[in-house]
Every structure is written in C-alpha cells, then in structure tokens.
Amino acid sequence: MLRQLDEIRLDALNELAQVDEVEEVEAWRVRYLGKKGNVTRILRSLASLPLDQRKLVGAQANALKEELQLSLVDRRKFLEETHLRLTADRRRLDITLPGRPVPVGRFHPITRSLEEICGVFKNMGFQVLEGPQVEWDYYNFEALNIPRDHPARDMFATLWIDSETSGKARLLRTHTSPMQIRIMEKGCLPIRAIVPGRAYRYEATDATHESMFYQVEGLAVDKDITLADLKGTLFEFCHCLFGKERKIRFRCDYFPFVEPGVEVAVECLSCGGEGCRLCGHSGWLEILGAGMVHPDVLQRCGIDPEEYTGFAFGMGVERIPMLRYGIDDIRLFYANDLRFLKQF
Numbered sequence: 001m002l003r004q005l006d007e008i009r010l011d012a013l014n015e016l017a018q019v020d021e022v023e024e025v026e027a028w029r030v031r032y033l034g035k036k037g038n039v040t041r042i043l044r045s046l047a048s049l050p051l052d053q054r055k056l057v058g059a060q061a062n063a064l065k066e067e068l069q070l071s072l073v074d075r076r077k078f079l080e081e082t083h084l085r086l087t088a089d090r091r092r093l094d095i096t097l098p099g100r101p102v103p104v105g106r107f108h109p110i111t112r113s114l115e116e117i118c119g120v121f122k123n124m125g126f127q128v129l130e131g132p133q134v135e136w137d138y139y140n141f142e143a144l145n146i147p148r149d150h151p152a153r154d155m156f157a158t159l160w161i162d163s164e165t166s167g168k169a170r171l172l173r174t175h176t177s178p179m180q181i182r183i184m185e186k187g188c189l190p191i192r193a194i195v196p197g198r199a200y201r202y203e204a205t206d207a208t209h210e211s212m213f214y215q216v217e218g219l220a221v222d223k224d225i226t227l228a229d230l231k232g233t234l235f236e237f238c239h240c241l242f243g244k245e246r247k248i249r250f251r252c253d254y255f256p257f258v259e260p261g262v263e264v265a266v267e268c269l270s271c272g273g274e275g276c277r278l279c280g281h282s283g284w285l286e287i288l289g290a291g292m293v294h295p296d297v298l299q300r301c302g303i304d305p306e307e308y309t310g311f312a313f314g315m316g317v318e319r320i321p322m323l324r325y326g327i328d329d330i331r332l333f334y335a336n337d338l339r340f341l342k343q344f
C-alpha cells in the first residue's frame with residue numbers, strides 16, 4: 001500500500017503540473033481528493049489493515065493528502081495570476097477614461113421632514129415612539145371621548161376594516177392620537193413623547209388633503225402642566241422650523257379629547273399672507289390641532305386628573321415642507337415624479 005501511495009503521488013503531481021486551465025484544477029481535485037478520489041479511497045480502507053500497518057500507511061496517506069492540498073492551492077493561484085496577466089496584456093486599460101457616474105439616491109422630503117421634526121422635539125426631551133396603523137375603534141375613537149354616534153366621528157372620514165357596528169371594529173387609524181391612550185395606559189409618569197406615523201382618511205384629495213398622510217403626535221403629562229407650556233413648546237417648534245420672523249396663529253378649536261382645544265396655523269409662504277390656492281385664500285395654513293388632555297381621557301387611562309395634567313398635539317407633516325419651500329400641492333409628494341423629488 002505504501003508503494004501504491006508513492007505511485008499516486010507521482011501521478012497526481014505530474015498531472016497537476018500539466019493542468020493549465022483553472023477549471024481543470026477542480027477535476028483533478030475530485031480525482032485525487034474527492035469523496036471517491038484515490039487518496040480518500042486509501043484513507044477509507046485503513047480500518048481493514050492490521051494495527052502496525054494502519055499507523056504507517058495512515059501517516060503517509062495523511063501526509064500525501066496535505067501535500068496534494070497545498071500543491072492544489074499553489075497551482076490554482078499560479079493559473080489565476082497568469083490568466084489575469086494575460087488578460088491585462090491583451091486588453092490594455094485606459095485609466096485616464098473618466099468613470100461612469102453612479103446615481104446617488106436621497107431621502108424622500110417627507111422622511112427628511114420627519115427626522116427634522118423629531119430632532120426638534122428630542123432636543124426638548126421628548127422620546128420617539130411608534131404605534132399600529134391598523135387600530136381598534138376603542139383607541140381611535142371611544143377612549144378619546146368619541147363614542148359611536150358622536151357627531152365628531154364625522155371629522156374623521158374613516159376607512160373601516162370591520163363593520164363599524166361590530167362590537168370590536170378595526171380601522172385604519174385616522175390620526176396618531178390613539179397613541180395618547182396606548183402611552184398613558186402604560187402608567188409610566190411623567191410622559192414626554194412624540195409619535196410619528198401614517199394616518200388615513202376616506203376623503204377627496206385636494207391641494208392640502210391626501211387620503212394617506214403623516215402626522216406627529218405629541219403628549220406631555222406631568223404635575224402642573226398648563227396651556228402656557230403647550231403654547232411655549234409649539235412656538236419654540238415653529239421658530240426652529242420656520243424662523244422667528246414667520247407669523248404664527250394660535251386660536252381656539254374643538255376636539256372632544258382636549259379641553260380647551262386649539263389650532264395652530266402658519267402664515268402662508270406662497271403668498272406671504274395675501275391669499276392663494278395653497279392657503280385656500282386665507283393667508284394661513286393650519287398645521288396642527290392641540291389642547292389640554294381632557295380629564296375624562298386621563299381618568300380612563302388610570303391617571304388622576306386632580307394630580308396630573310397634560311397637553312397633546314397632532315401635526316400634519318406634509319404641511320411643514322409645503323410651508324417652508326412654497327410647495328402648492330400635497331399630491332406632489334406621493335406622485336413619485338423624480339423631477340420634483342430630486343429638488344430636495
């Protein structure tokens with residue numbers, strides 16, 4: 001068997017020296033080192049040899065296996081380098097040719113706005129949370145003081161998943177406010193949180209309304225929070241995003257889940273307050289609804305309204321870049337026209 005190993009070694013090394021294509025190296029490997037290869041076959045037959053021969057033949061067969069493996073690596077490397085050299089000689093490269101430009105992607109303007117908005121609130125100490133887009137009637141309406149048949153349901157044209165009349169109906173959330181309940185229910189006080197995310201409404205689109213749009217909800221619950229805190233927070237936010245010169249309007253509004261309720265509008269950039277298509281000829285564009293969390297809502301979430309108060313707001317994200325860059329139609333954001341998107 002030792003002689004047989006010597007013969008295999010000679011044959012293998014001779015054959016390998018004659019291999020001159022990288023692809024042939026693999027066939028050679030299979031012939032000698034593969035599962036049914038010559039060396040493997042001998043290694044497998046060791047068990048049938050008497051012990052003294054087994055040690056001798058085994059050591060030599062293993063040494064041969066190692067030698068062939070190393071030779072294979074050397075040969076493959078040699079052939080690959082030769083191939084590369086020959087190719088380079090044959091096809092001269094003109095390294096002075098300018099490269100082909102690779103198109104660089106960029107973030108969608110709404111993604112950038114979301115990051116910017118969240119950045120401002122993070123600097124004020126708010127944490128960023130997310131919530132489900134498919135929501136229960138309970139969180140979207142009932143817990144927010146909007147029971148079935150309440151006229152305020154008409155404010156939110158809803159895309160229902162289950163029938164509204166079924167006991168536990170699901171819907172596509174019409175605003176990010178259901179997260180107020182989910183956060184307060186957890187009972188970790190005090191709270192400073194913002195929730196960016198999508199909202200859906202079953203309504204005709206126009207220059208300022210889409211059926212899918214983004215909102216950022218804000219919620220602060222603590223001892224001694226007042227309307228002045230809400231006003232200060234929102235004015236600071238508006239100054240960061242629109243500059244100190246821009247006029248901000250803060251006035252009463254109604255939402256069943258806050259008391260009092262307010263609305264914030266920003267002077268229209270497109271017309272400088274004169275009135276245009278973007279602002280519906282009012283000179284102002286509403287960006288958010290807000291107010292002091294209603295005591296009934298606090299109570300429903302297990303928070304004592306005698307001890308704690310809070311404010312909440314929900315802003316329309318698309319309206320922010322519209323006001324900053326004078327974009328006069330919200331639908332441009334989702335039409336996927338690169339000529340528009342590339343400008344940001």
Ligand code: FA5
Binds near residue numbers: 177211212
């Ligand atoms: C709400 O959605 C309330 N959840 C806001 C709120 C939160 C009030 C917390 C009080 C406390 P409203 O329907 O007004 O309110 O929407 C808030 C903002 O979302 C609007 O000011 C507007 O900027 C934006 N928005 C509303 N509907 C659309 C729409 N169809 N397309 C684009 N933006 C919209």
